[in-house]
Amino acid sequence: MPSIDEVAARAGVSTATVSRALRGRSGVSPHTRDRVLAIADAMGYVASSSAAGLATGRNMAIGVLVPVVHRWFFASAIEGVDRQLRSRGYDLDLYSLGGAGTNRDRVFHRSMLRKRIDALVVLCMALTDEELAALHALEQPVIVVGGPVDGCRHVSIDDRAAVRDATEHLIGLGHQRIVHLAGGGSFGIDFSVPRLRAAGFRDAMGAAGLPVGAASTVFGDYAADRSKDAVARVLAADPRQRPTGIVASSDEMAFGALLAAAEAGLRVPEDLSVIGVDDHEFAEVFGLTTIRQDPIAAGERAATLLLAALEGDEGDLTAQPAPEPHELVIRRSTGPAPLLAAAGRGSRSGRASAGRVGATGAGAHAAPSGSRSLGAGTARPRVQPA
Amino acid sequence: MPSIDEVAARAGVSTATVSRALRGRSGVSPHTRDRVLAIADAMGYVASSSAAGLATGRNMAIGVLVPVVHRWFFASAIEGVDRQLRSRGYDLDLYSLGGAGTNRDRVFHRSMLRKRIDALVVLCMALTDEELAALHALEQPVIVVGGPVDGCRHVSIDDRAAVRDATEHLIGLGHQRIVHLAGGGSFGIDFSVPRLRAAGFRDAMGAAGLPVGAASTVFGDYAADRSKDAVARVLAADPRQRPTGIVASSDEMAFGALLAAAEAGLRVPEDLSVIGVDDHEFAEVFGLTTIRQDPIAAGERAATLLLAALEGDEGDLTAQPAPEPHELVIRRSTGPAPLLAAAGRGSRSGRASAGRVGATGAGAHAAPSGSRSLGAGTARPRVQPA
DNA sequence: TTGTACGCGTTATCAG
DNA sequence: CTGATAACGCGTACAA
Numbered sequence: 001m002p003s004i005d006e007v008a009a010r011a012g013v014s015t016a017t018v019s020r021a022l023r024g025r026s027g028v029s030p031h032t033r034d035r036v037l038a039i040a041d042a043m044g045y046v047a048s049s050s051a052a053g054l055a056t057g058r059n060m061a062i063g064v065l066v067p068v069v070h071r072w073f074f075a076s077a078i079e080g081v082d083r084q085l086r087s088r089g090y091d092l093d094l095y096s097l098g099g100a101g102t103n104r105d106r107v108f109h110r111s112m113l114r115k116r117i118d119a120l121v122v123l124c125m126a127l128t129d130e131e132l133a134a135l136h137a138l139e140q141p142v143i144v145v146g147g148p149v150d151g152c153r154h155v156s157i158d159d160r161a162a163v164r165d166a167t168e169h170l171i172g173l174g175h176q177r178i179v180h181l182a183g184g185g186s187f188g189i190d191f192s193v194p195r196l197r198a199a200g201f202r203d204a205m206g207a208a209g210l211p212v213g214a215a216s217t218v219f220g221d222y223a224a225d226r227s228k229d230a231v232a233r234v235l236a237a238d239p240r241q242r243p244t245g246i247v248a249s250s251d252e253m254a255f256g257a258l259l260a261a262a263e264a265g266l267r268v269p270e271d272l273s274v275i276g277v278d279d280h281e282f283a284e285v286f287g288l289t290t291i292r293q294d295p296i297a298a299g300e301r302a303a304t305l306l307l308a309a310l311e312g313d314e315g316d317l318t319a320q321p322a323p324e325p326h327e328l329v330i331r332r333s334t335g336p337a338p339l340l341a342a343a344g345r346g347s348r349s350g351r352a353s354a355g356r357v358g359a360t361g362a363g364a365h366a367a368p369s370g371s372r373s374l375g376a377g378t379a380r381p382r383v384q385p386a
Numbered sequence: 387m388p389s390i391d392e393v394a395a396r397a398g399v400s401t402a403t404v405s406r407a408l409r410g411r412s413g414v415s416p417h418t419r420d421r422v423l424a425i426a427d428a429m430g431y432v433a434s435s436s437a438a439g440l441a442t443g444r445n446m447a448i449g450v451l452v453p454v455v456h457r458w459f460f461a462s463a464i465e466g467v468d469r470q471l472r473s474r475g476y477d478l479d480l481y482s483l484g485g486a487g488t489n490r491d492r493v494f495h496r497s498m499l500r501k502r503i504d505a506l507v508v509l510c511m512a513l514t515d516e517e518l519a520a521l522h523a524l525e526q527p528v529i530v531v532g533g534p535v536d537g538c539r540h541v542s543i544d545d546r547a548a549v550r551d552a553t554e555h556l557i558g559l560g561h562q563r564i565v566h567l568a569g570g571g572s573f574g575i576d577f578s579v580p581r582l583r584a585a586g587f588r589d590a591m592g593a594a595g596l597p598v599g600a601a602s603t604v605f606g607d608y609a610a611d612r613s614k615d616a617v618a619r620v621l622a623a624d625p626r627q628r629p630t631g632i633v634a635s636s637d638e639m640a641f642g643a644l645l646a647a648a649e650a651g652l653r654v655p656e657d658l659s660v661i662g663v664d665d666h667e668f669a670e671v672f673g674l675t676t677i678r679q680d681p682i683a684a685g686e687r688a689a690t691l692l693l694a695a696l697e698g699d700e701g702d703l704t705a706q707p708a709p710e711p712h713e714l715v716i717r718r719s720t721g722p723a724p725l726l727a728a729a730g731r732g733s734r735s736g737r738a739s740a741g742r743v744g745a746t747g748a749g750a751h752a753a754p755s756g757s758r759s760l761g762a763g764t765a766r767p768r769v770q771p772a
Numbered sequence: 773t774t775g776t777a778c779g780c781g782t783t784a785t786c787a788g
Numbered sequence: 789c790t791g792a793t794a795a796c797g798c799g800t801a802c803a804a
Contacts, residue, residue, distance in 0.1 A: 001499075001501070044495075044523075046495075046496060046500055046501075048501040049500040049502045050435075050436045050445065050502070051436075054434075054437055054440055059436065061502070069455070069461050069462075069464050069468065070458065070461035070464070070682075071461075072456065074461075075456035075457075075460075076455075078455050078456070078482075079454060079484065082455065082482040082484065083489075086481075086482070086484070086492065086497070089496070091481075091502060092480045092481075092482075093477055094450075094464070094468060094478045095472075095477075096468040096472070096478075098465065098472070103469075103472045106472065107472065109430075109432075111472070111477055113387075113430070113432040114434065114446075114477070115387070115432075115434040115435060115436060116477060116502075224668060225670060225671050228671055255668070255671070256671060281456075282641070282668075284611060285610045285611050285614055285641070285642060296456075
């Protein structure tokens with residue numbers, strides 16, 4: 001771990017020259033520059049970030065604040081942020097709230113104030129007013145990945161439109177009794193994303209003239225197990241009352257719905273269609289129709305915007321960026337609505353766009369041996385940009 | 387963002403006294419200490435980590451090096467490390483290799499040398515000799531979470547024993563044709579964990595006098611989709627040849643196996659038993675029998691050991707810590723082996739410990755309507771410590 | 773083009 | 789118990 005002085009000594013120049021050469025500043029002859037670079041490299045010299053940070057006021061690091069890390073969306077977004085950062089020479093400091101606990105306070109009032117970071121990415125979470133104030137007090141660029149947060153720019157899909165599209169997909173297949181499997185509220189305070197998505201559901205239902213009552217929504221809390229239970233209760237109803245379609249606010253909840261359907265002995269999509277939001281890594285293998293979003297890309301985009309703000313390549317630093325794209329990915333969990341009136345199960349004149357590619361993918365390992373109803377293992381999903 | 391001078395001025399003392407008071411050093415009268423603390427707090431003063439780091443040589447931050455973040459094991463371990471760190475006042479710098487790419491080089495030869503961290507946690511990954519050398523050159527405490535790595539301490543379960551236990555569970559249920567669904571090799575170089583787990587499989591098979599041939603192992607690459615395809619091929623074989631049990635090296639691979647079974651029209655566990663390793667968050671909802679490990683706890687433990695080494699509370703800094711515990715969690719994906727000789731499907735005199743709690747959980751939404759073969763939705767899993 | 777010298781914000785040493 | 793003051797390692801006006 002040589003210091004800049006040692007490099008300077010070995011190169012026979014001053015520390016100022018070494019610094020200039022290493023940072024690519026002008027005012028160094030090509031010759032000395034190359035020489036210094038070579039020597040520094042040979043010595044394995046890397047400037048201490050503490051010293052450099054003290055001198056310049058820039059830490060070349062940005063913070064990422066997350067509610068928890070081990071969930072698909074957050075982990076993916078972190079990955080995206082990291083990729084962009086790393087390629088630009090920035091480090092990433094992770095601040096996880098770990099679900100709950102008192103470290104929440106510590107994070108906001110200690111860790112983040114230590115001047116280790118130049119900017120902050122906040123991953124989709126609810127913040128108290130007090131916390132929001134703490135963020136602004138940092139006087140650092142902040143950007144949110146996920147739903148809208150008061151005074152902050154955010155990069156995210158149009159959540160309302162996404163769920164509207166999902167719902168319309170089912171409506172287009174002839175479904176009329178559709179239930180929204182909603183999430184939200186997990187990490188403390190109420191947050192806008194679940195509300196937006198629920199609104200999207202109501203938008204589509206309303207536009208189609210379909211009724212939306214209290215029974216039209218069940219709570220899955222963004223978790224597969226809770227969703228499975230919730231959907232199981234719904235499916236236990238009279239077949240003529242029970243929904244033929246479920247719009248889950250996330251893929252993980254949709255998985256729970258699929259498993260509940262399986263345990264209830266219902267076929268997907270013949271008896272029940274399920275659509276999610278995310279395109280989770282397991283969606284493909286489950287054959288789940290979903291609205292795809294790309295949290296890695298979102299993370300990258302957020303990092304890019306933040307770095308732009310940081311490096312003064314400012315376009316408009318306060319302009320809200322356009323929503324990230326989302327797209328309908330049709331797999332095997334959605335199909336034409338079963339006939340409503342008759343108890344029987346004839347084929348219905350579903351819209352042409354129904355696109356039942358195969359039977360289902362969520363598994364049927366309790367199906368009677370030999371009932372190989374799951375043919376199209378490798379069917380390509382059909383994608384339809386938003 | 388006041389500086390220490392401003393606090394000192396306001397308190398009417400020197401910066402030295404402020405520093406002492408804030409860091410809890412002796413040599414400050416209780417009175418002034420309280421006074422300084424109150425003022426600093428009121429002013430929202432937090433020492434700059436750059437300056438403090440420069441002065442002390444300690445950064446109060448540790449690095450976490452991961453192959454990728456958006457996988458269950460890694461994300462969970464990161465969460466664990468973060469929890470422990472945060473509670474001790476340390477920050478966490480994340481270095482993700484992002485799968486591959488040239489930033490791998492940058493991470494090892496730039497980022498990690500910037501003196502931002504005091505120690506390093508390496509999450510289960512293969513390292514080249516050159517990279518290993520780079521780590522040692524850091525002259526900082528290093529600990530690995532996951533499989534064994536040359537000169538480093540590591541915290542992990544006994545992978546070999548874990549898969550041995552898994553295999554023995556199936557053998558105990560009367561299975562004889564068992565296939566190992568292996569992982570490994572994903573992130574560059576060969577790594578010890580997949581090898582250890584494969585060895586555990588052979589251990590158990592050998593001890594039971596069961597044959598292990600080339601066909602006894604298929605490659606799932608730690609991924610659900612690849613595993614699904616691989617298992618699908620295996621299950622396509624003659625029913626009298628095909629395996630009755632699958633030991634997957636991870637739960638994600640086991641999920642793939644379950645889905646393959648479903649698509650092949652096989653019942654689980656009547657026709658095929660599947661066991662995994664991990665106790666992934668979806669294992670419960672899938673009803674997957676598995677060998678549980680707790681990566682969050684592993685991360686916490688690694689962080690604890692590292693901090694101990696850092697703070698000189700050294701027990702034995704080189705001693706390899708005891709393996710993390712693992713335990714068999716019996717759910718609904720494993721049951722007595724089907725009769726081998728007869729084509730029929732009678733009940734077999736499986737061991738009493740078989741514990742088929744319910745039918746299966748991996749879903750059967752292609753099952754004929756009404757065939758509600760999935761009763762015990764809320765059955766508690768049986769846990770059996772290793 | 774290059775070198776000198778000061779400042780960045782804290783901590784630690786050494787007098788008082 | 790407290791206060792000056794010298795590091796800590798680097799970046800950068802300013803001078804040469």
